[in-house]
Amino acid sequence: MSDHEKIRELLALSAADALTRAEEEQVMNHIRTCADCSTEVDRWRLLAAGMRGLPTPQPRPVIVERARAQAAIRLAEEAEHRWQRIVMMGVILFAWATTLISWPVVKLVSGGILGMLDPGLNHAWIAFAIFTTIVWASGGAAAVFLSLQQRRERSLA
Ligand SMILES: [Zn+2]
Known part of the structure; x- marks a missing residue:
């Protein structure tokens, strides 16, 4: 497996801040010299930022309403x-x-x-x-x- 292929598998994880410091350094070293991986990691970072921007899951209104109704009954x-x-x-x-x-x-x-x-x-x-x-x-x-x-x-x- 070439260095390029190995790093390419780590790009998504890098964008998600899921790599160790050593792996992260490897990725950074590689994308400085590899346009493909640089473009790819930018895409992943955009995606990761988009995911973080999504609202955190909230309990569905039906469940909240049901819990409130049960409390009222009690x-x-x-x-x-x-x-x-x-x-x-x-x-x-x-x-x-x-x-x-x-x-x-x-x-x-x-x-x-x-x-x-x-x-x-x-x-x-x-x-x-x-x-x-x-x-x-x-x-x-x-x-x-x-x-x-x-x-x-x-x-x-
Ligand atoms: Zn590469």
């Missing part, structure tokens, strides 16, 4: 979980308040408030337990209803 889910916790706390407080406030009324209706102080507490406690269960069950139903309604609103939005 944020919405987190907000919903927080909202559900608040609703649950509200339901629990409401259930307790309803139980405590309305119990005397229920007791009054079902046999007089003095019955609460009656020594026969067994009967009263069973009634209280049943009443509490009913209130809490309706509280739970309200929580389910609220979360379903919220999900429907979100899917419409």
Whole structure:
């Protein structure tokens, strides 16, 4: 392989700054005396400059949009979980308040408030337990209803 042929194979790499210093020196020495290689390396340098001038690849808008949509969904889910916790706390407080406030009324209706102080507490406690269960069950139903309604609103939005 002649010197010319050997150098010719290195010209593209030289234009791309991909040669070792020794190889680069060889190329420079050769193109000083070889018009062909000099012209060739100029062409490669032009091409290399053009390549460097190209914009660096950017993520495609679709991918960026998808990532943003996923982030939005995750944020919405987190907000919903927080909202559900608040609703649950509200339901629990409401259930307790309803139980405590309305119990005397229920007791009054079902046999007089003095019955609460009656020594026969067994009967009263069973009634209280049943009443509490009913209130809490309706509280739970309200929580389910609220979360379903919220999900429907979100899917419409
Ligand atoms: Zn040459």
